[in-house]
Amino acid sequence: MYGETEVLIAGAGPVGLALALALTERGVAVRVLEKREGLSAASRASTFHPPTLDALEELGVLAPLLPGGVRVDRILWQRVDTGAQAALDLGILGAETGFPFRWHREQQDLTPALLAALPTGSVRFGAGVTALTQDAGGVTLRATDGSTHRARYAVGCDGASGAVRDLAGIGAETNDYAHRVLRLLTPLDLREVLPGLDGLGYLFDETGSCSLLRMPENWRLIFRIAPEMSDRDAMAEAHARARIARFLPAAAELEISGRDVYGVKRAMATAYRAGRVLLAGDAAHLTNTRGGMNMNAGIHDAMTLAATLDLVLGGEPDRLLQEWADARLAVVRDALLPRTDSRVASNPAEEVARMAALSPDGQRIWARQASMLDLARIGMPQ
Ligand SMILES: Cc1cc2nc3c(=O)[nH]c(=O)nc-3n(C[C@H](O)[C@H](O)[C@H](O)COP(=O)(O)OP(=O)(O)OC[C@H]3O[C@@H](n4cnc5c(N)ncnc54)[C@H](O)[C@@H]3O)c2cc1C
Structure with a gap:
């Protein structure tokens, strides 16, 4: 058990690591649990849009990403x-x-830069989340390496095939x-x-x-x-x-x-939140790749969630988290999905x-x- 951790994050993709860094920089104690033994090296996203570059600059990881892009x-x-x-x-x-x-830069060049900016030991590799319980005080996650972790909040950044959304009882509307x-x-x-x-x-x-x-x-x-x-x-x-x-x-x-x-x-979670469990990134939305928006939207989920969690952990009302969850779901439903759909249709x-x-x-x-x-x-x- 890691009683001091305030936020547990499942998944060390670009979204989970951006969230971890944004929270760490605000003084929030985080732990990332990652199923793989290391970072994914798959060639996926290529495109960083202007507000994402703003976010990466705020996180202090833009400078290492610019040369060579x-x-x-x-x-x-x-x-x-x-x-x-x-x-x-x-x-x-x-x-x-x-x-x-x-x-234009490969997504797999971003994740090492984010990891390097985090305090050593923030990410536990080989620890896929397999079980989740929550109560009035916090969330407990169990991982494939037999470890158990507890924190006040948990965030599923574990991608399209992750476990947290299902474990939290949140549905998804999916279609190919x-x-x-x-x-x-x-x-x-x-x-x-x-x-x-x-x-x-x-x-x-x-x-x-x-x-x-x-x-x-x-x-x-x-x-x-x-x-x-x-x-x-x-x-x-x-x-x-x-x-x-x-x-x-x-x-x-x-x-x-x-x-x-x-x-x-194409997929959308039916909610971004179930109690003390929140979602961000591909765990909450999947879109067509035309226009290169989905990872960018996930990083925007992370930046806005970090600011909100920081306030709530500092004593501001819990309803701020619900307002965040409703706002980000509306972004996906009313803008991200229709916008990327229109590029294909x-x-x-x-x-x-x-x-x-x-x-x-x-x-x-x-x-x-x-x-x-x-x-x-x-x-x-x-
Ligand atoms: C070919 C291609 C091109 C793309 N191009 C673009 C683009 O140009 N621009 C753009 O914005 N988006 C693009 N995308 C989408 C982008 O790749 C994703 O949106 C992005 O990877 C989402 O990041 P994430 O951190 O949410 O999820 P992921 O990158 O999927 O990371 C999730 C992490 O969680 C881990 N995990 C899974 N299950 C568990 C578990 N149970 N417990 C703990 N950890 C777990 C995984 O191992 C992984 O490391 C592209 C996608 C593809 C396939």
Whole structure:
């Protein structure tokens, strides 16, 4: 038992570690329980939006993340069949944020930086949460290594397949998006073959689209695949080459240095809170990856929750936690899910024309929403 811990956190992903650091910096004693023996090295999120860069700066971990990352100032939309183009300069957000751009960096570069900033021993690896009980005074968690931990609050940051949400009796509304995604990596600098491309491009024809993301070591090319196609067939050389040739004929022979297929799920917890147990990150919401919002939203969950828990642990009324939980659930239901849904549902043939037709004000509104500047601080106690 660790009687001095005030907040237990399940999961040492980006959200659990950001929450742990934000609480630690406020003087709250935390312990993170992580199922794995070390941090995940999987290549997942690529995109850090302006309010997330603000949050990482506040946590003191932005400086180690900036060198070697990719600054993206401009987004390109292009029809490959007609040549029509639209572009948006994120500098349009300069009056509202110190970071009017996207930063492309691998998610697995963030988690070591967060871990390094935490006091030694904050994270217990090899300790997956398997049981949870709560009473009027606190929460007790049992872990796979046989250890038992008690604190005043517990937060499930244990991702989409975590245990805490179920153990706390919180439901989820889940449904699969009707697609999976083929991701190809190439060392070729795609700016050499596509004039006007900066670090992010969306290419379209009558029926489909392809996203291009510049990362520090390579470019990611992302294609939706048909529901009936197997992962193996999607990754096959002939299929990969056909997709590249359709959208980037000038680079049809580019070197493919990596490939995978992932399925995209959509899910929302029915609540962010059950008594002394709270949720944040993928444990509470899963979205389509288009627009790169889900990890960012999880870090915003963490920053707003840390501020709220700090107040409540300091004697402010418990209802602040309920207000936080309701506010963050509304962000997911009313903005995050509809926004990411719309990026997939939109008609490819019309998207370039729609972006090209935006007035300067329309562009600014689009850029604020795409950058999550309107969502990040919702739930922050006043
Ligand atoms: C290919 C891909 C691209 C993506 N791109 C973007 C992007 O550009 N931008 C963006 O914002 N998002 C993106 N996402 C989503 C992003 O990766 C997730 O939202 C992010 O990982 C969520 O962080 P998390 O800490 O909530 O959960 P996770 O990263 O899943 O971490 C959860 C942690 O909890 C641990 N755990 C699980 N069960 C237990 C347990 N019982 N007890 C203790 N620990 C447990 C796990 O081992 C893991 O370490 C992408 C996802 C994918 C797959």
